[in-house]
Amino acid sequence: MSSFRHSFDIIGPVMIGPSSSHTAGAARLGRSARSICGAQPERAEIMLFGSFAKTYKGHGTDVALVAGLLDFETHDSRIPRSLKIAEEVGMEVLFRMGKPNPDLHPNTVRIRLTQGERAFELMGCSIGGGAIEILEINQFKVKITAAYPTLVIPHVDQFGVVAAVTAILSKYQLNISAMEVARRGRGREALMVIGMDERPSQEAVQEIVALEAVHDVSIITPS
Amino acid sequence: MRFNNLAELIELAEKESKPIYEIMIEEHVRETGETREKVVAQMTESFDVMMASVQRGLKEDIKSFSGLTGGDAKRVYEYAQQGKTLLGKQATEAVAMALSTSEVNAAMGLVVATPTAGSCGILPGVLSSLSGSLGLEKEQLVLGMFTAAAVGYVVANNASISGAGGGCQAEVGSATAMAAAAAVELAGGSPAQAIQAAGLALKNVLGLVCDPVAGLVEVPCIIRNGFGSVLALAGADMALAGVRSVIPPDEVIMAMYNIGKVMPVELRETAMGGLADTPTARKIEQQIYGNELNEA
Numbered sequence: 001m002s003s004f005r006h007s008f009d010i011i012g013p014v015m016i017g018p019s020s021s022h023t024a025g026a027a028r029l030g031r032s033a034r035s036i037c038g039a040q041p042e043r044a045e046i047m048l049f050g051s052f053a054k055t056y057k058g059h060g061t062d063v064a065l066v067a068g069l070l071d072f073e074t075h076d077s078r079i080p081r082s083l084k085i086a087e088e089v090g091m092e093v094l095f096r097m098g099k100p101n102p103d104l105h106p107n108t109v110r111i112r113l114t115q116g117e118r119a120f121e122l123m124g125c126s127i128g129g130g131a132i133e134i135l136e137i138n139q140f141k142v143k144i145t146a147a148y149p150t151l152v153i154p155h156v157d158q159f160g161v162v163a164a165v166t167a168i169l170s171k172y173q174l175n176i177s178a179m180e181v182a183r184r185g186r187g188r189e190a191l192m193v194i195g196m197d198e199r200p201s202q203e204a205v206q207e208i209v210a211l212e213a214v215h216d217v218s219i220i221t222p223s
Numbered sequence: 224m225r226f227n228n229l230a231e232l233i234e235l236a237e238k239e240s241k242p243i244y245e246i247m248i249e250e251h252v253r254e255t256g257e258t259r260e261k262v263v264a265q266m267t268e269s270f271d272v273m274m275a276s277v278q279r280g281l282k283e284d285i286k287s288f289s290g291l292t293g294g295d296a297k298r299v300y301e302y303a304q305q306g307k308t309l310l311g312k313q314a315t316e317a318v319a320m321a322l323s324t325s326e327v328n329a330a331m332g333l334v335v336a337t338p339t340a341g342s343c344g345i346l347p348g349v350l351s352s353l354s355g356s357l358g359l360e361k362e363q364l365v366l367g368m369f370t371a372a373a374v375g376y377v378v379a380n381n382a383s384i385s386g387a388g389g390g391c392q393a394e395v396g397s398a399t400a401m402a403a404a405a406a407v408e409l410a411g412g413s414p415a416q417a418i419q420a421a422g423l424a425l426k427n428v429l430g431l432v433c434d435p436v437a438g439l440v441e442v443p444c445i446i447r448n449g450f451g452s453v454l455a456l457a458g459a460d461m462a463l464a465g466v467r468s469v470i471p472p473d474e475v476i477m478a479m480y481n482i483g484k485v486m487p488v489e490l491r492e493t494a495m496g497g498l499a500d501t502p503t504a505r506k507i508e509q510q511i512y513g514n515e516l517n518e519a
């Protein structure tokens with residue numbers, strides 16, 4: 001599938017400068033991580049790789065990632081002040097530089113979030129023009145462009161869960177555009193990632209959360 | 224999308240006797256299920272944001288994030304009004320407006336990435352200049368943005384539009400090719416001429432490296448946007464005159480991709496080489512960040 005789908009992946013995003021890959025893309029990666037966490041994280045550990053690590057200050061990558069973690073969109077005028085706002089809302093932020101790794105895309109970030117007892121992790125890269133790819137969620141390898149609303153469903157690997165989830169989506173007449181399932185091992189922790197044409201209603205999401213084997217549902221939305 | 228490269232795009236446009244922008248709008252409607260009105264309205268909103276950033280840079284005394292840049296757009300615009308420019312008034316105004324948008328971007332202002340923020344000046348520069356020289360209305364200029372989007376779509380999916388991925392040729396180069404194609408269609412040229420203009424313009428930026436001083440999207444990015452706007456107009460003029468690129472535009476894109484792949488990492492948006500590694504650039508870096516960078 002093409003990473004860039006249509007006109008507004010090329011003309012756009014409408015954004016606060018100065019860099020679509022290092023600012024807008026970074027904000028989207030931060031916001032995606034925040035979606036998986038489901039709330040304002042208490043602590044964020046951000047590891048930068050490649051060009052992100054080398055130019056993050058000049059490109060405002062640090063500011064943009066934190067803005068995303070605060071749930072700001074790419075055009076939010078508060079982006080330049082995000083580090084200060086994070087301090088005010090009590091979100092602790094730590095930046096680290098990753099070791100150079102030629103196998104990674106030059107604009108890659110790993111974000112670890114903690115919220116109470118819970119921890120979340122997202123690794124993704126910014127591929128140009130504000131477009132992003134999410135490569136890992138909680139150490140499960142995935143491939144999400146976040147161009148469409150994407151359901152992320154941690155669950156227990158057991159018979160019938162996938163069918164139950166897709167049955168609910170089908171009941172609400174929601175079309176699936178892409179789907180991935182991964183697990184740590186038989187009967188253990190698993191992750192379902194479902195690309196949708198449209199954002200599912202709150203009702204549909206609640207039905208999925210109510211399934212016994214499902215831990216949680218989060219939605220990564222394009223912004 | 225029913226096309227994956229520029230050759231298929233021209234074939235579609237010619238078979239259906241439609242301009243490229245029309246094909247792009249129809250494909251968008253097919254892909255997203257949105258109405259044509261909604262798609263055009265969304266592009267019009269982006270156009271309005273673009274033009275607001277053009278105007279802001281011409282009127283306000285913009286100072287960038289670092290204090291390094293700003294004010295050149297105003298300088299060039301006022302110079303163009305004196306009517307004695309070597310390029311002619313309209314082309315010089317394109318330069319001023321391209322600089323303007325890029326200066327707003329460097330000041331963390333609101334812009335539209337076309338296709339990237341680092342190259343966000345070229346398309347608005349060319350469009351605003353055409354609105355003057357060809358007397359085009361907003362509705363027509365918005366259609367031209369779909370022509371630009373079609374070319375950008377092919378470049379982005381077959382090569383790269385990221386400086387970290389493929390150097391500045393992938394950013395300023397892509398934007399220049401997009402704007403050249405839009406200019407041809409807005410001037411009444413054929414889809415084939417529009418694509419030739421994109422190929423011709425792109426050839427001239429092959430190999431351009433991404434070497435941002437102090438890692439900022441300022442030097443040399445802003446000036447390169449100014450030049451990109453003139454290059455796009457020149458490419459459009461050549462194509463309208465009937466010049467054809469001997470190397471087909473799709474192969475130029477392929478060459479761009481291959482050059483990006485072998486470009487050293489120092490020259491792909493890491494601020495390690497090129498202009499970023501000159502004595503003056505290192506001094507600027509030191510002035511802005513002090514010793515902070517060494518700690519990182």
